[in-house]
Amino acid sequence: MNTQIILSHQPLNIQSCIDWVMAPGCGGIDVFIGTVRDMTKGKRVLRLEFEAYDKMAISEMQKLADQALLQWPIQRIAIHHRTGVLEVGEVPVIIAVAAAHRDAAFDACRFLIDTLKKTVPIWKKEIFEDGEVWVSATP
Amino acid sequence: MNTQIILSHQPLNIQSCIDWVMAPGCGGIDVFIGTVRDMTKGKRVLRLEFEAYDKMAISEMQKLADQALLQWPIQRIAIHHRTGVLEVGEVPVIIAVAAAHRDAAFDACRFLIDTLKKTVPIWKKEIFEDGEVWVSATP
């Protein structure tokens, strides 16, 4: 297997995600790490809450990884996504891609995070001092 | 200071490089990690040896970071480069870029590694079973 998909309530471990994709044939690893920002559109965020349709989220992430492996000369992909309540500075997502040459790693990693945000059934609620909102739910 | 430049004989620490760029205002971090491959152009590599013109290498890396900070809306940059003898699988370089939004982080990180490889006075010798060669030295 050259993909590792993890969906977890536990804090994500960046080092172990990167370690998983490292391989002797790879010369470059690109890693995207999402973090919880303290502000959104000028408003202070207290924390985020992530909810997933677990089984489908995992299968959609697997599909993305399979597609990336077909599309670019890359060797290993790890996608780790967190669920539950996350404070500012915590890490909801890590995507690591290892390839013999770095261009493919960069391109695939960017494709994975861009597409994950569009297709994987995971939802984020922003919690402010004066209320909360499911991100992107309404126009 | 929003840049951290390290040139070191000691093994690089991926987690501490990433920790350094994390900031509450950042939503995305892109990280490039170079690793020593076991093959180059079909030939088995035993190990690499990196040599740097230390003072100038640091100042050239600082220039790249300054240029990236001018060119993209990014907040923090860490560039860590190793010197000395590296075995297959070890990490010669880590570049981490944190930004409010991920596009800038990806673009700046890619610019930094691409340009580092062209302008920073660091040299790599590949050691094979039957000899050794300074990479790119001759046509």
Added chain:
Amino acid sequence: MTASILAFGITKDIFGASSITVELPADATTGGLKTVLEEQYPRLKQLASYLLAVNNEYAADELPLNERDEIAVIPPVSGG
């Protein structure tokens, strides 16, 4: 048939539950289910968009439904 519908994110708020059941004709499709849901829960029409998933796959508009299908409403996703 009786279809059981899973809800996530804002849809859970709209339904007031993480799962509901609706009565559908035996030859119901995803399109027909959407019409029924929008009648019972008009706030669905205020979403930026939403899709149905059947058995963990995004479903086409006129996919026939079976009683044993796992059906979910997927409001706009926002992971990552």
Added chain:
Amino acid sequence: MTASILAFGITKDIFGASSITVELPADATTGGLKTVLEEQYPRLKQLASYLLAVNNEYAADELPLNERDEIAVIPPVSGG
């Protein structure tokens, strides 16, 4: 003047040392230094390219040199 020249990578092999000294006219420039070096070390001309750095900056071709400058030969770099 006597200029001291630092060498790295393959240039260290070509010079057989990590630093050499060369005698230059008082009004020497980087271009003049290159000519002198290439006469004494013809293998320099076999490199894919090389640059001179003066005081830790890549130097233009006709930069005047001073005895106290830190001068280095920079063969093609290959970091990262």
